[in-house]
Amino acid sequence: MRIHSVARESIVDGPGMRYVVFMQGCPHGCPGCHNPQTHDPGGGFEIGPHELIAEFERELSENPLLDGVTISGGEPLLQARDLMPFVASVGAMGLGVWLYTGYRIEEIAGRGDPDELSLVSAVDVLVDGRFELERRTLESRFVGSTNQRIIERPELYIHTIRNFDDNRTMIITDRETEDNFRSRTIPEVMR
């Protein structure tokens, strides 16, 4: 699979201290995107799923402060099948996974791609939706625009929904809510 880069310690891509994998390739073309260098599907570099697992195991052994893993991009769902072994291994290590995607959960469910459904079902939290410049927010650490939603345990919805009820998602727009979310979510994310 092709990835753009890895951030070994991030505090802006989910709760706590996280290891972040930025996937390469994105078809969405959101105006104002902060990661345009991830758009070219031929950019970045090639890494095998098991090589990435080994890299992360090494990192985790050297950094006990890591709380979890985030997969961002780029558009991770373009390489859903290749990501599955990594996500499964992180879960087996007792850490949670957040997944950022430019697709809304309704789009993913409606498309019905088995690899995408498996990946979304395997992560602890899905952050969905394209970045919308006119709805940009600086109030949230975890989303870039207010249309994006933080969906806990997406496996509960992904196989059944066609029209997702926004009331069943957490849309975090202020720091206080984020802090509450963080303290509430970490034990759940840390399986």
Ligand code: SF4
């Ligand atoms: S989905 Fe993310 S990486 Fe892709 S264009 Fe939109 S903001 Fe950029």
